[in-house]
Amino acid sequence: MNGLFRPALIALTIALIGIPTANAVEPPDDRPAAALAFSHPGVLVNKAQLDVTRSRVLAGAQPQKAAYDAMRASGSASLSYTPKPRAVVECGSNSNPNYGCSDERNDAIAAYTHALLWYINRDTRHATKAIQIMDAWSAVLTDHTNSNAPLQTGWAGASFSRTAELIKHTYTGTWTQRGRFENLLRNVYLPEIRNGAGCKNGNWELIMMDAAIGIAVVLDDRAAFDKAIGIWRGRLPGYVYQTTDGAWPKAPSTCPSKDTRAEIIDYWQGQSTFSDGLSQETCRDFGHTGWGLTAATHVAETAWHQGVDLYAEARERLSDGFYFHARLETGTPTPSNLCGGTVKKGLGAVTEVAYNHFHNRLGMSMPTTLRYTESKRPAGANYFYAWETLTHAGNPG
Template sequence: MTRLHRPLLVTLITTSVAAAALVVPAGRGTAAPPPEPQPAAFTHPGVLVDKAQLDFARQQVLAGAPPQKAAYDAMRASTYAALSYTPKPRAIVECGSNSNPNNGCSDERNDALAAYTHALQWYITRDVQYARKAIEIMDAWSAVLQDHTNSNAPLQTGWSGASFSRAGELIKHTYGGPWAQRGRFERMLRDVYLPEIRDGAGCKNGNWELIMMDAAIGIAVFLDDRPAFDNAIQIWRGRVPGYIYQKSDGPLPKAPSTCSSKDTREEIVAYWQGQSTFTDGLAQETCRDFGHTGWGLTAATHVAETAWHQGVNLYGEVNKRLTDGYYFHTRLETGTPPPSNLCGGTVKLGLGAVTEIVYNHYHNRLGQQLPTTLRYTESKRPAGANYFFAWETLTHANNPR
């Protein structure tokens, strides 16, 4: 039995008593299984996507099969995929609130996405030009970057670090050609990125911390850094229950572990954007807007997906919480009117193409029926690239490996 099948087997065994709950209305799941013991060594490639998934995606593209072929064509048509792509590194990336000032913020995010895009193109085509372009982009930044500054520095580091860690992981573990400056790139992630994100975001809105942990766990796997991996998981475990509400939490949402000062009803209601009634699947940023909420949900999923590839079943720990979160928001995105007690009866839609990976796990791996999430997922295919997530229809659609 391969390593990939072990977490699935554990999940199926631990949930066999409640097997009937695997086929339930969208957003419903099973009780969380106990955490699994961690393996002694990391599996590579294993940041967000593993070799079996990459091989399946490649097979689908070469066969012209949907939805991967359309997703691949969309990726190839993007500006991120051009061999003429030119990185724009700088020593200090300064990002204020809403990326104002924007001194290298968009450039860094775009370059990180481009590096990951070229790494994926390399794997599917086996054309070394794409591997070399990914390396060129990563080398350009590792040659000069010294720091991220201003108020958005932790979030900016998370956005870019998530994509750079995925790109580096694919090239390091699937490309046999030279990468002379790989050590310099590793030092950049270790010394410039990781210190900015590893301690979490405190009482910032939850999408910050989840995005930061998305980058942190990717960097940890890429660097084979077990303490950093464990730390990212610990912070994730303390944030997800403070980001997605379940009635089992009690009358009020939990405070995130890095923001324990929110301990009165008034403080919690204010932190949850003024929402004072709580329903399964409501997120801390729902009444802010669905765009930021989508970022938080998908970043939480990215951490669980990377952990899954490393033999840690975070998905099982938050099964109902996470599927409820997606159901709550995709239901509203697909036409259900908001109730009057939700955000004053008005919500700001725009969740984004953020459901491919979570649907693949809970439906294609575990067999849960999530029709609302599926309907929404299919409406967003092929998923593109934005800030810190890219090409997830290509890598994860109908891909339970």
């Protein structure tokens, strides 16, 4: 027998008869995604992160203690908080008309706030309040309408999915109407967002996928989970540019009609020169860009907790996206070839989750992003993200 084949034959024989070798290494789990169970709680935060958050707050450690105090002082944390549900939430462009839009977003953030408070201080009144808010909406809501319906559904659905996940998997008390709320997520929220946003500005689709992946985990819906990841993978290269993409950015997978340089430049707010980290909405304003970047990170964080490493696929794209905008927010002059030499700042407190992953998990040096992150601590709550200094500062899980 050729000596080159003997080691392989020996190894195969050992594997077949089950004899362990001294240097045996467990093979990677190559089962299809559909065969793998979801990890709970696992929407944006997992149990390890929740336990670290709780222990640091109870010990008075910073920055968690200051973040917790800010959360407790917010109106969202009041035990007298009263939800304002309605059967149909109608939201036009810029939430005009605003028939329940602000109320739904605020209620969803309040519910998440109370779920976090419950986990940290073990006061069951907060769990009861989170359930009360969810039950109020599941009792009446039937639809989202008008032009902003998909985005509105994403905003509220992201916070509501985090709330449901925490209560469902950490609270041992009674939630009689849990099935009704899950049906609300399944039948009212998910159909509005699951197919993406087409050629809308990219923050829409990324926020929608933030909600969609969270809802998928709550419902243990592997098909919805995989679909959200697929749309994320098709959108992110169409939202944050890398020079490896070519001479100009790619079109999002849900917007294939933008297939010429002129159409891409128009879609990218008139920007005609491209560099690593530039966003499709940079020249619109940094506020919407921050929404898109943090929503993209939320999807990656939830996927991470479920064993799917989207961060690895988008390491440079995401880290460059945050660096590109954080450096301009922290004093770097705007180049003359960027947005005509003027940008509209206001990125927001959107960097905690990304910094936690890339620096605290992977060890990447990100001094500019750190400086910006620290300047926004403790991060508060806005539209669809809340209290991320509390849950993610220095907390890899």
